Amino acid sequence: xxxxxxxxxxxxxxxxxxxxxxxxxxxxxxxxxxxxxxxxxxxxxxxxxxxxxxxxxxxxxxxxxxxxxxxxxxxxxxxxxxxxxxxxxxxxxxxxxxxxxxxxxxxxxxxxxxxxxxxxxxxxxxxxxxxxxxxxxxxxxxxxxxxxxxxxxxxxxxxxxxxxxxxxxxxxxxxxxxxxxxxxxxxxxxxxxxxxxxxxxxxxxxxxxxxxxxxx
Numbered sequence: 398x399x400x401x402x403x404x405x406x407x408x409x410x411x412x413x414x415x416x417x418x419x420x421x422x423x424x425x426x427x428x429x430x431x432x433x434x435x436x437x438x439x440x441x442x443x444x445x446x447x448x449x450x451x452x453x454x455x456x457x458x459x460x461x462x463x464x465x466x467x468x469x470x471x472x473x474x475x476x477x478x479x480x481x482x483x484x485x486x487x488x489x490x491x492x493x494x495x496x497x498x499x500x501x502x503x504x505x506x507x508x509x510x511x512x513x514x515x516x517x518x519x520x521x522x523x524x525x526x527x528x529x530x531x532x533x534x535x536x537x538x539x540x541x542x543x544x545x546x547x548x549x550x551x552x553x554x555x556x557x558x559x560x561x562x563x564x565x566x567x568x569x570x571x572x573x574x575x576x577x578x579x580x581x582x583x584x585x586x587x588x589x590x591x592x593x594x595x596x597x598x599x600x601x602x603x604x605x606x607x608x609x610x611x612x613x
Contacts (some may be wrong), residue, residue, distance in 0.1 A: 398414045399411045399414030399415045399418065399428075399431060399432075399435075400431070402414055403431070403434065403435055403438075408435045408438040408439050409435075409439065411431070411432075411435040412432055412435045412436065412439070415428050415429070415431050415432035415435060416432060419432065424455065425455075426451075426452040426455040426456045426459060426462070429448040429449075429451045429452050430448070430449070430452045430459065430461055430462055430465070432444075432448050433445040433446075433448035433449045433452070433462070433465045433466075433469070434465060436448065436469075437465060437468060437469060437472075437528065437529075437530065438530060440472075440530070442468075442469040442470075442472040442473045443469070443473065445465060445466070445468075445469040446466055446469040446470060446473065449462040449463075449465050449466035449469065450466065453466070460562055460563075461562060464525070464563060468528045468529075471500055471526065471528065472528055500526035500527050500528070501523070501526075501527065501535070502535070503535065504535055504536055504537065504539040507523075507527075507535065508544070510523055511523065511544075511547070517550075517551045517554035517555050518555055520548075520551045521551055521552070521555045521560070524548070524551075524567060525563055525567075529566070529570040529573070532570055532571070532573055532574050533573055533574055533575060536574045536575065536576075537575060538575050538576055539576075540574050540575065540576045540577060540580065541580075542580050542583070542584075542588075545571070545577075545580055546588055546591065548567075548571070549591050549592060549595050550591070552564050552567065552568070552595045552598075552599075553591065553594055553595050553598055556595065556598035556599060561599050561600065564595075564598075564599045565599050565600065565607060568595065568596065568599065568607055568611070569607035569610070572610035572611070581611065581612060589612075592611050592612075596608050596611065
């Protein structure tokens with residue numbers, strides 16, 4: 398029930414269902430992890446941070462918990478703590494803590510930071526610093542086909558088993574940006590092949606429901 402409520406956008410109801418599950422079984426990390434995602438959608442960042450910390454006490458290698466806690470801390474402007482969480486996520490092959498880049502707050506700031514970071518790993522790390530719920534306000538009506546393709550080329554370049562979860566999240570979040578559907582309608586055959594290639598790199602089984610928003 399919690400997952401159904403979350404998928405339909407009823408995040409407050411989802412919190413209620415996940416809370417009931419947490420009470421029923423406090424040893425299962427999935428419940429507070431899912432509740433944290435709902436709290437992020439509701440803007441309840443302190444609650445999300447607390448739930449992610451709970452998850453990590455049960456499973457200290459949980460990448461989703463590390464990432465969501467970093468999102469919450471960034472939203473709370475706890476940047477040193479957020480940086481620490483990001484460093485754990487990126488420990489294999491992205492930016493180091495000394496290279497920390499604050500999440501861009503405007504579309505102009507994003508484009509400027511993007512152009513200053515030509516390496517795919519750094520661009521990927523930059524996008525991970527943006528909370529999903531802020532994407533529509535960040536882009537407004539400024540998403541351009543060239544930038545969307547640049548993001549997709551970045552995703553393809555960094556795709557691996559260790560990045561698949563975060564890449565899937567990013568691909569599922571991008572359709573929430575204004576003008577996305579319009580741009581999707583006018584993709585060239587080559588651009589459509591790139592979309593397919595990225596999704597295949599993320600999930601070769603082709604079972605990810607996020608594919609549907611991309612016309613797949």
